[in-house]
Amino acid sequence: MKILITGAAGFIGFFVAKSLLDKGHTVVGVDNINDYYDRNLKYARLNELGIEKQNAEKCNLLSQSLKYKTFSFIKLAIEDRNNLPKLFSDQNFDVVCNLAAQAGVRYSLENPEAYVDSNLVGFLNILECCRKYKIKHLVYASSSSVYGLNEKVPFETTDPVDQPVSLYAATKKSNELMAHSYSHLYGFKTTGLRFFTVYGPWGRPDMAMFLFTDAIINDLPIKVFNNGKLERDFTYIDDITEGVVRIIQKPVSEQLEKKGEFKIYNIGNSKSVKLMDFITAIEDSLDTVAKKDMYPMQPGDVEKTWANVDDLITDYDYRPNTPIKEGVQRFVEWYKDFYIS
Numbered sequence: 637m638k639i640l641i642t643g644a645a646g647f648i649g650f651f652v653a654k655s656l657l658d659k660g661h662t663v664v665g666v667d668n669i670n671d672y673y674d675r676n677l678k679y680a681r682l683n684e685l686g687i688e689k690q691n692a693e694k695c696n697l698l699s700q701s702l703k704y705k706t707f708s709f710i711k712l713a714i715e716d717r718n719n720l721p722k723l724f725s726d727q728n729f730d731v732v733c734n735l736a737a738q739a740g741v742r743y744s745l746e747n748p749e750a751y752v753d754s755n756l757v758g759f760l761n762i763l764e765c766c767r768k769y770k771i772k773h774l775v776y777a778s779s780s781s782v783y784g785l786n787e788k789v790p791f792e793t794t795d796p797v798d799q800p801v802s803l804y805a806a807t808k809k810s811n812e813l814m815a816h817s818y819s820h821l822y823g824f825k826t827t828g829l830r831f832f833t834v835y836g837p838w839g840r841p842d843m844a845m846f847l848f849t850d851a852i853i854n855d856l857p858i859k860v861f862n863n864g865k866l867e868r869d870f871t872y873i874d875d876i877t878e879g880v881v882r883i884i885q886k887p888v889s890e891q892l893e894k895k896g897e898f899k900i901y902n903i904g905n906s907k908s909v910k911l912m913d914f915i916t917a918i919e920d921s922l923d924t925v926a927k928k929d930m931y932p933m934q935p936g937d938v939e940k941t942w943a944n945v946d947d948l949i950t951d952y953d954y955r956p957n958t959p960i961k962e963g964v965q966r967f968v969e970w971y972k973d974f975y976i977s
Contacts, residue, residue: 637661637662637730637731637884637885638661638662638663638664638727638728638729638730638731639656639661639662639663639664639729639730639731639732639733639884640663640664640666640723640724640727640729640731640732640733641653641656641663641664641665641666641733641735642666642667642714642732642733642734642735642736642762643666643667643734643735643736643737643777644663644665644666644667644682644685644709644735645665645667645669645678645679645681645682645692646667646678646681646735646736646739646840647681647834647838647839647840647873648735648777648831648834648873648876648877648880649665649667649733649735649736650681650682650684650685650838651838651873651874651876651877652733652735652877652880652881652884653665653685653707654684654685655877655878655881656881656884657685657704657706657707659881659885660706661706661885662706662707663704663706663707663708664698664707664708664709664710664723664727664729665682665685665687665707665708665709665710666709666710666711666712666714666723666736667682667709667711667712667736668711668712668713668714668736669692669693669711672738672739672740672743672750672842673840673841673842674841677838677841679692680838680974681838682709684703685701685703685704685707685709686701686702686703686704686707687699687701687702687707687709688702691709692709692711693711694710694711695711695712696710696711696712696716696719697710697711698710710723713754713758714734714736714754714758714759714761714762715753715754715757715758715761716761717761720761720762720765721761721764721765721768721769724765724768724769724771725769728769729769729771730771730772730773731771731772731773731774731775731884732762732765732766732771732773732774732775733774733775733776733880733884734759734762734774734775734776734777735776735777736754736758737754737755737758737759737777737807737808738750738751738753738754738755738804738807739804739840739842740804740842741781741802741804741805741936741937742934742935742936743804743842744802744803744804744936745802745803745935745936748803751803751804751807752807755804755807755808755810755811756807756810756811759776759810759811759814760814762774762776763814763815763818766818766824767818767822767824770824771824772824772825772888773824773825773826773827773884773888774815774824774825774826774827775826775827775829775880775883775884776811776815776826776827776828776829777808777828777829777831778808778809778811778812778828778829778830778831778900779804779805779808779830779831780830780831780832780833780869780902780904780941780943781800781801781802781804781805781808781938782797782800782805782808782809782812782830783795783797783830783938783941784797784799784800784801784805784938785799785801785938786799789908789940789942790906790908790942790943790944791830791902791941791942791943791944792902792944793830793900793901793902793944793947797809801935801936801937801938802935802936804936805936811828812828812900815828815898816898819896819897819898820896820898821896822896823896824896825888825896825897825898825899826897826898826899827883827899827900827901828899828900828901829879829880829883829900829901829903830900830901830902830903830904830943831871831876831903831904832868832869832870832871832902832903832904832905832941832943833868833869833870833871833904833941834871834872834873834876835870835871835872835873835963835964835967836872836873836874836963836966836967836970837873837966837967837969837970837971838873838970839873839967844868844911844914845870845918845964845967846967846971847859848915848918848926849918849922849967849968849971850971850975851926852918852919852922852924852926853922853924853971853972853976855927856927857926857927857928857929858915858926858927858928858929859929859931860911860912860915860928860929860930860931861931861932861933861934861937862931862932862933862934862937862939863930863931863932864911864912864915864928864930865911865939866910866911866937866939866940867908867909867910867911867939867940867941867942868908868909868911868914868940868941869904869905869906869907869908869909869941869942869943870905870909870914870960870963871903871904871905871943871956872905872956872958872962872963872966874958875905875956875957875958876903878954878956879903879948879952879954879956880903882952882953882954883901883952886952899951901945901947901948901951902943902944902945902947902948903943903945903948903954904941904942904943904945904956905943905956905958906942906943906944906945906956907942908940908941908942909960913960914960914964915928917960917961917964918964918968920961921961921964921965921968922968
């Protein structure tokens with residue numbers, strides 16, 4: 637298959653692209669390489685895929701990978717209404733996987749416009765291109781943040797999600813509504829994935845895994861919100877990647893799938909881990925006790941996330957199996973190798 641991966645220089649996008657390439661698919665990667673976090677990490681991910689920094693910077697021009705014959709990359713923002721359709725017209729994709737987005741709950745309090753540009757305008761452009769260029773299947777990133785003030789656990793996709801507590805969450809719920817409209821109106825399949833706290837090697841510097849490890853190694857205190865009374869469905873990147881790739885690879889057959897099918901799945905570890913236990917796993921991996929500064933609950937945060945992934949197990953035999961201690965150890969080893977060695 638020929639697959640478009642947007643957000644290919646991002647954490648999840650990088651792993652999904654690499655997995656698909658290793659399985660023999662043709663992949664075109666798109667990313668605007670913005671400065672929300674360290675661009676050098678994004679360039680390093682692309683370098684692992686065979687795209688050198690000078691080629692990654694060529695705006696609106698496809699660069700061929702030096703490592704994978706079936707991978708090419710283009711620096712392009714999905715909100716670019718002129719050049720995105722040109723890419724679709726030239727490439728004839730079978731499947732589109734939209735992982736490009738302005739991420740981060742707390743940053744949405746500081747820069748809401750970035751979320752409107754990428755998560756709303758950009759996603760509309762993706763939908764329009766899928767409609768115009770007859771894409772059979774759009775797989776896209778949603779978020780566990782859509783559950784907002786929902787108190788019932790574990791979270792199920794049938795739960796009401798009309799109480800978002802951040803603009804980021806509101807844009808992701810909007811994506812689901814927009815996808816539903818396009819599936820209904822134009823007859824192509826859309827699959828939304830509500831990701832739950834993804835962590836692992838090559839992870840984002842604004843995520844807890846990275847922040848805690850970095851602070852402990854540098855003998856700095858870590859910020860522990862809600863006085864540590866938080867729980868998250870921490871999901872290792874390999875488990876996330878396996879689920880996304882299974883969904884992308886499953887053929888869309890008109891005989892087996894309803895025309896215009898719209899699906900939403902939770903994609904998580906299906907276990908809730910206490911934040912303090914997560915911190916302990918990092919401390920054990922580093923053989924260091926963290927200095928902890930306790931803070932109150934932050935605006936936009938929720939106390940607990942926990943995914944019910946039964947639908948994903950039924951439809952795709954998705955079974956996450958990475959223990960938290962093992963996943964944390966792998967991240968710590970990567971961090972030391974990438975930043976210290």
